[in-house]
Amino acid sequence: MPDGGRRRRAFIGSFTTAGGPGIVTADLGPDDGALTVLGAVNGLPDPSCLALSPDGRTLYAVSETAEGAVAAFRLPGTEGGAGDGAGAGDDMPEQAGPAVPVHGNGPTHLCLFAGHVLTANYGSGSVTAVPVRADGSLARSPSGVFPHTGPQGRQRPRAHQVQPDPSGRWAVAVDLGTDSVRVYTLADGTPAPHSEMVLRAGSGPRHLAFHPDGTRAYLLHELSPTLTVCRWDAAEGTLRPLAEIPVLPGVPSGDAYPSGVAVSPDGRFVWTATRGEDVLSVFAVVDRPDGDDGDDRVAGTDRTPGLRLITTVPCGGHWPRALVESHGFLYVANERSGDVTWFAIDPDTGTPRRRGSIPVTAASCVVVG
Template identity: 55%
Template sequence: MGSNRAARAFIGSFTTAGGHGVTAAAVDEETGALTPLGSSAAVINPSFLAPSPDGTVLYAVGETAEGTAAAFDIGEALPRPFGAPVPVGGAGPTHLALAAGHLVTANYDSGSVTALPVHPDGSLGPAACVLEHRGSGPNAERQQGPHAHQVLADPSGRWTVSVDLGTDSVRVCELAPDTGVLRLHSETPLRPGSGPRHLAFHPGGRYAYVLNELAPTLTVCRWDAGTGTLEPLGETPVVEDGVRGEVYPSGVVVARDGRFLWAANRGHDSIAVLALDPTGEKAALVTTVDCGGHWPRDLTLDPSGRRLYASNERSGDVTWFDIDAATGIPSRTGSIEAPAASCVVFC
């Protein structure tokens, strides 16, 4: 990654809760400090962002009942939208990813996944496919139907993976580059009532880690890119024994070298530090540290992999941490005000 791409970050936020939309920030590469440069409120509730591989275009979901996605030109200092947001044909999109020449969104409220073509200039075309999830879970309040919460491409680039909190499962799809059609390839059930939210792959590509929102645990899975199948191996807690009160894990990231994993815990307002064994097959909770705010919705590693950023939604700030290379334990080094913050990405 070139130094010009590490010089900026973008913060997503909930505009209906007082957020500024998509905020551009300068990054001090020596300290990790963020300095806001300006914002665009062209999209309502841009709760999750994803940059293009070349760092010239930024994509955002619009987490509303109508459900939209949008592209921003970020060639200049501030994000400039490519036209109006595009409907995704689903409600409450919470996550998005680039895969096979398309932008794919996970639509939480409607329990579906949408593929939108990406044009050569980076702008978005109308939805090419909306794949509806089916199923439910034992939690009557949260799992009355499907709730796709995350979508991402696997490390091989062959598969598109979606994590569904409502059905306690992870789906693996094939995405046709020429048509944008999504076809379900396999579905892996996880423990009923666990409420899987987000998934991260080990850098070696053979393991995946599913963070469960309704049970404060991490499910370690074996991933076979050849067959497109996920095999659960076991669960590991992401808070210490004896913790009382509500704990709702949110974001999960894996160290670039595969030695550590970090998970954000809302309610407990902590960052869990887990050590991974040399293969990536086993995870063990080391400790938890304060997230520096309230309700950490997402975690992000900076491009160097040496710093961690927590988007603290309810306290309205983004906090950053230096990571101890030997222990993986983050130590807080700074923060900025960021009302209703939901994610940070780097370009």
């Protein structure tokens, strides 16, 4: 177990305006991956997305409100945190200072990058950088905000996700409104655009996940039930789309709304969650030799690793908003049924097998530390 025997924890975000409990802390069973709720903190409105610091000492949360904010929480058993995990009351994150306005509307996602927290602000279509202090707390105000522009005629910019690439040199921001992914650096604390990958108009890209080898990425679209396989060049800081494939063959746009994508640590499997149909799709990562047409559900050319759909399984609830893999288990936050379901992953096929669930009203995000 990490940190001198301290049990692993899961942290679950929720929409408080829909009755959610705030940020829930749950214990993770070391062998069966089972979740046991320890308690919740409810001081931040709509903490819909969470991120852990690399050292595991601090949890960061957006406040997905019209005003838009981000906050830092010290975790139990760390310097300045509450208690040592001996009791449920001492096992809750403790907010480290006031929430910081991000000068953006409706932040939906955040990440740690180059000594800053970056937020993707869906309502205003922008990316914000807030400096992180040495103790993990946040500066009182952002160091920079970059507004997205250039819609393709469908709607205005809608920044939905931001995350670092595997090399740590770049941050990528997925914009559902402009059907594009932008690559950023930071210049004097302000997000600075470096390159942009433009996608099919109306596809509505939502979330991207990198393969652990650092050379490819999988981009999930919300407005069409598809997944784009991309080539990532960390040296140049560029993404290139290779192929777009269905996550639910035969299901038309408008009936299914993909939400989250995850890649196994060994790079053999990719999972996606789709709302409406309320299923998880399981893909195997494969090589397709040059000139081999193969299965029409395989994406890839010139031996570029592609994907083959293995199966779909029920998500264990209604409206799966997010999913995460950890230590051979998959955790799914089901927003409308108000629960988090966990699955054991078959190591040979990547197929998730449902093992249990816990109630969390308006669940929106799960991170595991």
